[in-house]
Amino acid sequence: MKIAIIDYGAGNIQSIKFAVQRLGFEAVLSSNAEEIQNADKVIFPGVGEAGSAMRMLRSTGLDKLIPDLKQPVLGICLGMQLMCKSSEEGNTTGLGIFDAEVKKFNADLKVPQIGWNTITELRGKLFENVSAEEYVYLVHSFYVPECSDEIARTNYGVDYSTALNRDNFYGVQFHPEKSSKTGEQILKNFLNL
Template sequence: MKIAIIDYGAGNIMSIKFAIQRLGYEAVLTSDASEIKNADKVIFPGVGEAGSAMRMLRSTGLDLLIPTLKQPVLGICLGMQLMCESSEEGNTTGLGIFEAKVVKFNNGLKVPQIGWNKIYDLESPLFEGVEENDYIYLVHSYYIPECDETIAKTEYGIEYTTAIKKDNFYGVQFHPEKSSDAGERILKNFLDL
């Protein structure tokens, strides 16, 4: 199986690559369009600020490629947020794969939300073998409100979308590569789709 991790200068790509290796697979880090197009699975990571990350995607043409992909694609953290219509962070226009809009936590709680939190209302084969209220690891100041594409939720002062799906596109707000057994299971389920 060919697994491509999109390398566009805004990701924690090595920790994802190592997590995939622990599962017994190899992944290639790439920004090459044909390599991404021909992969069986694509992982779209992201750490950083939405506006500058979108500028990096546009400068390479990956902003046009990603929405056209037909194989399973997993957006992680900022990668998931960039797959949405827009983000309040830097007033950024996203890739428009998901109809959701990303908004800033404005509930009086400390941001970024950093640490372990429960995931629940799991509604996808992505979560097979994951228990309701298992813990996952998050680091973020922006979130997706609940929407039609929500497949899992988390609560941080308010309930919000922590995983989303549309067609072959999946997104998770948390870092599966840092989320212990539950995260490892979610990554494996994605690779088995």
């Protein structure tokens, strides 16, 4: 199986590559359109700021490529947020894959949310063999409000969509590569789609 991790300069790609290796697969880090299109699975990571990340995607043409991909695609953290219509972070226009607008957590909450939190309301193949109330690892100041593409939910002062799915596109706000056995199972489920 060919697995491509989109490399556009937005952090955490090595830890994702190592997590895939621990599951017995090899992944390539790539910004090459042909290599990404020919992969069986695509992982779209991200740690950083939405506006500058979108500028990097536009400068390489990846902003046009990603929404047209036909294979399973998994957006992680900022990757998932960039797959939404827009983000309040930097007043950024996203890729428009998910029908959602990313919001900033309320000022009275400690942000970023850093650490372990539970996922509930699990739906779909991404969460096979994962129990509700399992803990996952999160680091973020912006969130996706509950929406029609939601397949998992978390509460941090507000209920929000912590995982999304539309057609062949999946997104998780948490970091599966840092979420112990639960994250490993979710990553394995994605690779088995």
